[in-house]
Amino acid sequence: MYKFLVIILFVLSVGVFGWTMHSYATSGEEIVSKRLQGPSGEDVIVGLDKSMSPVRIIFNVKSEMHAQDTTNPAYKYDVKLLDPVGTIVGSEARTQSEKKSDQGPSFERNNQNHIITTVNVDIDGDYRLQWKISPKKAKITGIGYSVRKNVEGMNIPFMLLAGGCFVLGWIVLIFGRR
Template sequence: MRKYLIPLLIAVGIGLVGWVGYDYSRSGEQIAAFNLDGSEGSTDLIKLDPSMNPLRAILTVSYEIELLKGTSAAFDYDILMAGLGGVEVFAAQGQQRDKRDDNTPEYATKSSELVIKTFAVPVPGEYLLDWRIAPVEAKILGQSISLRRNVEPLRVAFLIPGVLSLALGFFLLIRSKRKGR
């Protein structure tokens, strides 16, 4: 029984964490998707109303990067959603970083899907997204933003047991390897 406990804990942890992450980014219904050309711009207007709340904005970027050191900054992003009357709904900024575990160079093509914001529309109307995506150490191949409506919140009740199961599984694995020496 003991030899099956560690793989079972790790599998359950990966399953729960993976399911929660997938559910978080895919819950609700997609209502808009915009392919983004260039390094900055504005999307077309989209009609939104409070019955769609909560909404979630997801940024997807495909890029090539050469990882030469421990951590490389791939790109910076700055997204702003506003209504026609100038009402700011949300602003999000960040940086995508990729980690290199060893010291040998690696050239990689990656796709990053970032949940940039879960938000609520205050009043019915037309809204647009202003965006800027600036490559740092990566070459951007493609980028898009999608909006999903009536999304579910992060399921913390499943995430915590998943993380704990993973941590316990890896702790027991390391401990058993040390005892086996």
């Protein structure tokens, strides 16, 4: 009985977490989707206005790599969103790592969507996206970005529910054996 309850709690936790993250990333309406060229550059996002707030910027990276270690630094990226007067209104810089899916070296193809920022449009006009991506162990096969308008925030009650189910699953697992 305890094993069945533990499995249900863990599956519920993962399901609610995944559904909440998917809803967060895909909320609103996509207004721009564009492929980018080169390891660095700048692109103009034309015509953002206050009625589109909040706006979410998603950076997409397609890569291939030969994963040999348990954790492999794939690439490093730095993306900035600037408003029409040149002020940075959102940014993210980090190194993406990939884990092997099984024993021994393996060839991995990945398509990662990185949520860079969610901002309110305070100044109507053309915003600029600046990017720089540096491969580590991966070969970058494509980069791009998308802009979504009128997005929703994170559903905190559902995230708390997912966390609560996860913790409760561990409690039942530990104390159910006694």
